[in-house]
Amino acid sequence: MADAALARYETVMMKQDVRQAARLSVAPMMDWTDRHCRYLHRLLSCHALLYTEMVTAPALVRGGARHLLDHDPFEQPLALQLGGSDPDELAQAAQMGEQAGYGEINLNCGCPSDRVQSGSFGAVLMLDAPHVAACVAAMRRATAAEVTVKCRIGVDDQDPERVLPDFLEQIAAAGCTRVIIHARKAWLQGLSPKENRDIPPLDHGLVLRMKRRFPELHVSINGGIASLAQARDLLDRGLDGVMIGRAAYHDPGAVLGAADPLIFGRGEARDPMEVARMMVPYAARHVAAGGRLHQVTRHMLGLFAGRPGARAWRRILSERANRPGAGAELIEEALETVAPVAVMSESAE
Incomplete structure (x- = not known):
């Protein structure tokens, strides 16, 4: 998906x-x-x-x-x-x-x-x-x-x-x-x-x-x-x-x-949850090419700032993405800790 x-x-x-x-x-x-x-x-x-x-x-x-x-x-x-x-x-x-x-x-x-x-x-x-x-x-x-x-x-x-x-x-x-x-x-x-x-x-x-x-x-x-x-x-x-x-x-x-x-004034607001899921295949390609997962995920730590579950998200990626053999599935596991919220709109600002 x-x-x-x-x-x-x-x-x-x-x-x-x-x-x-x-x-x-x-x-x-x-x-x-x-x-x-x-x-x-x-x-x-x-x-x-x-x-x-x-x-x-x-x-x-x-x-x-x-x-x-x-x-x-x-x-x-x-x-x-x-x-x-x-x-x-x-x-x-x-x-x-x-x-x-x-x-x-x-x-x-x-x-x-x-x-x-x-x-x-x-x-x-x-x-x-x-x-x-x-x-x-x-x-x-x-x-x-x-x-x-x-x-x-x-x-x-x-x-x-x-x-x-x-x-x-x-x-x-x-x-x-x-x-x-x-x-x-x-x-x-x-x-x-x-x-x-x-x-x-x-x-x-x-x-x-x-x-x-x-x-x-x-x-x-x-x-x-x-x-x-x-x-x-x-x-x-x-x-x-x-x-x-x-x-x-x-x-x-x-x-x-x-x-x-x-x-x-054009386009729609992006849901960080969807964006995180879209990073999974990108991270998988990077790891398959010989890269380390943390090289990608270190930039994703603040993606859910202020949301319930953000601390667990950061902890999982910070502690485990640098381990040998860490794969893109870790992103999906960390996502399970984050509570979904409505995407920001102009009226909600």
């Missing part, structure tokens, strides 16, 4: 325009948004834009790690996020991404980790807007895919009210027509990457002002957005898109399962 449902679902999936899909997107998150996570998220929403984990341009160009571009066509619409700072190398990597089937190539100018800083990319690039513009221009020349930038509102002691408009003006002049702004500063020294996601204060108002100042730019906002209601409010206030990170990962049923009707 799950196989038949999955087959029906996949037949309606088509590669969609990434700009339309960017009305709601799931943030690129290292160690989280891998291909198994993205497959689950696509089952929950036909229309939301998904992103890869950050892939470094040196790994692709110098390291020949083309396997990092592997994905299931079912994941579309899908964007590739690149990390790097050499324009020529980024151009080559963008070209590889387009050849691999990605409709958007995103340049990471927001990650504050020490490892990323040591490679002279990520949030540190916000200190050199002309160089970012040169990277964007090189990528644009190399590919027909849309080239976008994900940035912060500033770094360290920069004044965001002054720095961010200049940054946006320069990358727009270089050919960037869509930007995702994480509405916090990044502190390159003194805060860990985890602290950089919580401690610097949010300034959603600044991002809204940037949209008014640059009406030709497609502006998506990221940072501190935890619900579809909050996403809809920001869209109603004039932003073109909303990117959600941790909330989409930890409570995907609530955030992505209802996204198609509530954010895109």
Whole structure:
């Protein structure tokens, strides 16, 4: 039954325009948004834009790690996020991404980790807007895919009210027509990457002002957005898109399962119970190919957040999916602990 449902679902999936899909997107998150996570998220929403984990341009160009571009066509619409700072190398990597089937190539100018800083990319690039513009221009020349930038509102002691408009003006002049702004500063020294996601204060108002100042730019906002209601409010206030990170990962049923009707105005809300059943044949294929069950199920732990039985669901998958010989039937066993509930609708929000 799950196989038949999955087959029906996949037949309606088509590669969609990434700009339309960017009305709601799931943030690129290292160690989280891998291909198994993205497959689950696509089952929950036909229309939301998904992103890869950050892939470094040196790994692709110098390291020949083309396997990092592997994905299931079912994941579309899908964007590739690149990390790097050499324009020529980024151009080559963008070209590889387009050849691999990605409709958007995103340049990471927001990650504050020490490892990323040591490679002279990520949030540190916000200190050199002309160089970012040169990277964007090189990528644009190399590919027909849309080239976008994900940035912060500033770094360290920069004044965001002054720095961010200049940054946006320069990358727009270089050919960037869509930007995702994480509405916090990044502190390159003194805060860990985890602290950089919580401690610097949010300034959603600044991002809204940037949209008014640059009406030709497609502006998506990221940072501190935890619900579809909050996403809809920001869209109603004039932003073109909303990117959600941790909330989409930890409570995907609530955030992505209802996204198609509530954010895109088409399609039906997805029942996480049905989606879990549709993951069974996918997990079975992965295990049959030599993979481990927990590589798939670790992304499913939050699928029933808030439902009766959610704790037992998490416990069964957490404790047993990593055991040798664990098979996809464990998902069905864990599902027996979860109480079914009505699928969320707009009237119920």
